[in-house]
Amino acid sequence: MRVNKVTFWLVLAAVLLMTWTAFFGFLGIPGANKMRFGIDIRGGVDATFQPVNLDRMPTQDELESARSIIETRLDQKNILDREVTIDATNGDVIVRFPWKSDETDFNPQKAIAELGETAKLTFRDESGNILVEGKDVTKSVVEKNSQTSAYEVSLTFNDEGTTKFAEATKNNVGKKIGIYMDDTLIKAPVVEDAIYSGRASISNIGTYADANDLAQKIAAGALPFSLEARNYSTISPSLGAGALNVMVDAGMLAFAFICLLMLIYYRLPGVVACISLLLQVSGVLLALSIPQITLTLPGIAGVILSIGMGVDANVIISERISEEIKSGKTTTQAIMIGFKNAFSSVFDGNITVMIVAIILMILGSGSMLSFAYSLLAGVILNFLAGVTASHLMMRSLCQYKKLSRESFYQCLSRRIVL
Amino acid sequence: MKFFSFYKHRKLFFLISATLMLIGIISLFINGVQLDIQFKGGAILKYSYTGELHADAVSDFVSKKLNRLVNAQETKDLTTGEMRVSLDLAGEYGMTAAEQNDLNTSLATQFPDNNLTSVETSLVEPFFGKQFLERSIIAVILAMLLILVYEWITFRKIGGLSAGVTALAALFHDLLVVFFTCVIARIPIGDTFVAVALSIIGYSINDTIVIFDRIRENSRRLPKEPVEMVADLSIRQSMMRSINTNAAVTISVGLIYIFAARASLESIYSFALPMLVGSISGCYSTLCIAGPLWVMWQKHKAKAPKAPASKTVATAA
Numbered sequence: 019m020r021v022n023k024v025t026f027w028l029v030l031a032a033v034l035l036m037t038w039t040a041f042f043g044f045l046g047i048p049g050a051n052k053m054r055f056g057i058d059i060r061g062g063v064d065a066t067f068q069p070v071n072l073d074r075m076p077t078q079d080e081l082e083s084a085r086s087i088i089e090t091r092l093d094q095k096n097i098l099d100r101e102v103t104i105d106a107t108n109g110d111v112i113v114r115f116p117w118k119s120d121e122t123d124f125n126p127q128k129a130i131a132e133l134g135e136t137a138k139l140t141f142r143d144e145s146g147n148i149l150v151e152g153k154d155v156t157k158s159v160v161e162k163n164s165q166t167s168a169y170e171v172s173l174t175f176n177d178e179g180t181t182k183f184a185e186a187t188k189n190n191v192g193k194k195i196g197i198y199m200d201d202t203l204i205k206a207p208v209v210e211d212a213i214y215s216g217r218a219s220i221s222n223i224g225t226y227a228d229a230n231d232l233a234q235k236i237a238a239g240a241l242p243f244s245l246e247a248r249n250y251s252t253i254s255p256s257l258g259a260g261a262l263n264v265m266v267d268a269g270m271l272a273f274a275f276i277c278l279l280m281l282i283y284y285r286l287p288g289v290v291a292c293i294s295l296l297l298q299v300s301g302v303l304l305a306l307s308i309p310q311i312t313l314t315l316p317g318i319a320g321v322i323l324s325i326g327m328g329v330d331a332n333v334i335i336s337e338r339i340s341e342e343i344k345s346g347k348t349t350t351q352a353i354m355i356g357f358k359n360a361f362s363s364v365f366d367g368n369i370t371v372m373i374v375a376i377i378l379m380i381l382g383s384g385s386m387l388s389f390a391y392s393l394l395a396g397v398i399l400n401f402l403a404g405v406t407a408s409h410l411m412m413r414s415l416c417q418y419k420k421l422s423r424e425s426f427y428q429c430l431s432r433r434i435v436l
Numbered sequence: 437m438k439f440f441s442f443y444k445h446r447k448l449f450f451l452i453s454a455t456l457m458l459i460g461i462i463s464l465f466i467n468g469v470q471l472d473i474q475f476k477g478g479a480i481l482k483y484s485y486t487g488e489l490h491a492d493a494v495s496d497f498v499s500k501k502l503n504r505l506v507n508a509q510e511t512k513d514l515t516t517g518e519m520r521v522s523l524d525l526a527g528e529y530g531m532t533a534a535e536q537n538d539l540n541t542s543l544a545t546q547f548p549d550n551n552l553t554s555v556e557t558s559l560v561e562p563f564f565g566k567q568f569l570e571r572s573i574i575a576v577i578l579a580m581l582l583i584l585v586y587e588w589i590t591f592r593k594i595g596g597l598s599a600g601v602t603a604l605a606a607l608f609h610d611l612l613v614v615f616f617t618c619v620i621a622r623i624p625i626g627d628t629f630v631a632v633a634l635s636i637i638g639y640s641i642n643d644t645i646v647i648f649d650r651i652r653e654n655s656r657r658l659p660k661e662p663v664e665m666v667a668d669l670s671i672r673q674s675m676m677r678s679i680n681t682n683a684a685v686t687i688s689v690g691l692i693y694i695f696a697a698r699a700s701l702e703s704i705y706s707f708a709l710p711m712l713v714g715s716i717s718g719c720y721s722t723l724c725i726a727g728p729l730w731v732m733w734q735k736h737k738a739k740a741p742k743a744p745a746s747k748t749v750a751t752a753a
Contacts, residue, residue, distance in 0.1 A: 058627075058703075064511055064522065066558070103477070105558035112480065112560060253522065254510040257703040258492060261696075264704055268695040272688035279683060315707060316631035322688060322711075323635045327642055330681040334646065337677050363649035366590055367642040373586060374579045374638055381575035385627055389634050431676035434439055436658065436669055 026414035029407055033297045040300030040307070048307045055116065056099035056314030056388070058256045062116035065130045065250035068109060069243040076109045076243065084111050084245060088133055098387050099314045111245065114253060116312060130247045139236060141186065142196045149186035149195065154179025158236040160229045163221065169229035170219040173236065180216030188212040197236065204235055257315060265318060273299070276329060284336040286426040290411045291332035298328040298396070298403040305395035316389035320375075324396020327368065331404030335360040336429055339412075344433040349422045353412050357405075364405060372397045439672045443664040446728035453609060453725060460616025467619050470505055472626025473526040474563040481523045481531075481557050482511070483543065485550040491521050492700070497546055498523055501539065505624050507703075520555060526624065531557065572630070576637070580604060583641060587648070594652050598733040603644040605729060606721035610640040613717040614710045623706040632707060636714040639685070643678060643722045650674045651730070663734045671727045682719040686712060 035044075043049035067084070069076050076084070081104040092100045092115060100115040113133065139152025157174035175183050186195065187209050194206040207220045223229045255261055276295070280288035302321050306313055339356030347355065375397060378390035416422045442449070483494075495508035505526040512519055525531075531539070536557065543552045587600035614636050618629060650670035658666055689712045696704035 061509075064509075066556075101474070101563045103560040103563045105480075105560050107559050110558060112558060249513060250515075251511040251513040251518075251520065254491060256507065256509055258701045260699055261701055261704055264695045264699050264701055265692060268691040269688070272691045275687045275691070276684045279680070279687070283680065315628060316634065319631040319635045319707075319711070322685075323638045326639060326681065326685045326688075326715075329684040330642065330646075330677070333677050333680050333684075334674075337674075341673075359653070362653075363646040366649055367645045370583050370586055370641050370645060371638045373582045374634075374641070377579040377582065378575050378634070381571050381578070385630065386572060386575070386634070389631060393638060429676075434669065434673045436661065436665070 021410060021413040021417075023414060023417050026411050029411050029414075030293060033293055033300075033407070036304070037296050037300040040303040047304070048310070050303050050307060053303075053307050054310045054312050055262065056312045056317070057101070057114055057116040057253070058099065058315050059262050059313065060116055061253055061255040062114060063130065063250060064112070064114045064253040065133075065247040067111040067113065067133075067245040068248050070246045072109075072243045078106050080243075081106060081109065081111060088113055088245075092133070098312050099385055110248070130250050133245075140198045141183075142198055143186065143190055144193055144196070149190075150175070150179055150182045152236070154182060155236060158233045160226065160233045161219065163219075166221075168221060169223055169226050170221045171223065171229055171233045171236065172217065172219045175216045175218075177216075180214070183216065183218065184212060184214045187218075205232055280329075280332065280336075284333075284340070284429045286415065286421065287332070287336035287339055287408075287412065287429075290408050290415070291329075291336060293411060294332060294403045294408045295325070295328055297407055298399050299325060301399040301403060302392060302396050305399070306392060311391055312388060313392075314385055314388045316385045317392045320389040320392035321396060323371075324393055324400065327371065327397065328400050328404050330367070331360075331364045331400055332408060334363055335404075335408060337431060339427050340429040340431065341433055343424050343427050349416050349424055349427055352424075352427060353416055357409055357412075361405065364400075368397050368400050439668070441664070441668045442671050442724060443668050443728050443731050446724075446732070449724035449728065453721075456616070457612060460612065460619060463616065463620045467622055469619060470622060470624040471526060472505060472624035472629075473507070473524045473560070474626045476526050477528055477560050477562040478505075478524060478526040479531060479557060479559050481525065481536075481539075482520050482555045483523070483552045484518050484520045484555050485547075485552050486519070487550050489519075489521060489547065489550045489552075492702075494521050494543070494547070495523065497543070498525075498539065501542060502535075521552075579637075580607075587645070591648050591652060594648065594655055595730075595734060595737065598730055598737075599648045599651075602726045602729040602733065603641060603648070606644050606718075606726040607637060607640045609721045609725055610636050610714055610717045614714040617710045617713045618706075621706075621709055623710065628703065628707045629710070632710045632714060635711060636718060639715055640718040640721065643681070643718050644726045646674055646677065647671055647722055647727055648730070651727075663738075664731045667727050667731045671723055675723060678719050678722055682715060685715045689715065 342352035
């Protein structure tokens, strides 16, 4: 890429525009002011669910499945930082989850009602008699029919369910069996044959998404009761009120201190480092605010780590340039060789951290996802900001006669040789 | 020698680290590990109140009274508008009726204007299910294995396996330091600890790799020099980088610590303190542990009877 004196100003303008967008939003792009924060930072809703119309205590197993159903539903809603736990002595499921950022549209009552929708699943004949219940279903998964290559939902019944289902299909050949979630009909497949094996499949469903949705609804309905929130209330941030302010204040002051350190120690490369750090910080903020990823304390830890690595990349580059100057190279040569030497360390360091982030992203859930996402975004930006943008700015600046003096590129570190 | 030899002083560094670990282990026996409610489960007590009340004040009081880990949050019922304070008490056991009564009475005396009334008590399971923990542990182990493989390949010129293993040794060193910091400072092990531990994994690895990168570069340029000389030179050359980067991290995390302590936000400074200690440890373990360990490995390999060097690397595992 050709670099001239103007390049620096172009990069600077781009960085400033991005910084403005990241903090205040621009052209509808949500900035940090519209960030979605987790329950630990902003607080949220606390609800206690209990079974409806159940004349006995729910068993531990039933509560565990209720918990996993609610967790799945929250995952589907992209609410990653929630606390779901069960109280076996009272037979409750306790759920805490954050507000959405657009608080005005957010109706906690509705969200809670949806979560508790773990409704009662029944198979009924055409006149509405209940034939089989959801608790008789042990497995409900999507399968691809090898002959028609259409998606099907495959059901497996327990012993009791097998008997009941055999009876039901025998009596209803050619008729529809309705699958009801509470009183809502979700699917009414036609019985083609009597089924005695305890394994059935529902065909003619449509796309994979439709089939998957049906399979999950049936699996979720395998609980013999539905849940209702006994009480729900707002809850203050688990980190304590004002946690966010403390982090933001400390962060801004820290940024100022780091810039000061870079300017004093590394001089001109320090100036470039400050601009590229600004790019990195705003890039990470945008990577979080645009897709509305929930920012939690682990997410902030990921941001701190990636910014630390951004500082590191700039420090390594500045040190290497200074070393080359001290070994007698001209400014232009020193910048070229310095970047080349620094790149392999920056590359190896960032790639390994990227491996960690990707693995956590694939295997993690909840708060680990939040950490992995912000770290991954930060590391990718590190290449863009710490390496590419710094390189462009430095090559552009050294074309100004007044700024190409070797002493501007020498840092306070001693040059060490054998 | 014009500069400080990290290799020659390795015994001192190992002694320092061993002492730190020993202090950690001793305090582990004295203090024990405080697992937070997310890991251990516990009891959730809810009290309704009137007037002005700081949740933190309640949690401090209850924590002292019961000698248990307490986290308090304010809640407001969405239908009735009733204000409550919700207390999370870590520990597998709940409270007997007598204990609850006693607590109710002392809360009423301590906060006479707030009319604190016990609304509900639940005994809950850990928030992190078994599945979450298993997957997290698998994720961390898998990540470490991949790091090892990556370093084995990129640093094959300088004995890739030794670079990978010593980098992981430095990583474990830093994780232990973070863990022991929490034990000594009686910081509960909960989701905050998970966040700190993950950051330190990333920080430590990134810090150590740069040293090996320099060793690789220098050993290509100075093939005749003994390994300890090359290692010491490389460590010394990238020392200012490690220190300056660490200074930046220390400033940031230190400021969070100071601000949090001033606002008496316990949750935040129990995040910042282990992070601060962990990042300093990350810098130290890179300079004083990983480099010298790598040299010892190389020297040991050179002394080993069988000849071809590249073969030895592969079998040294």
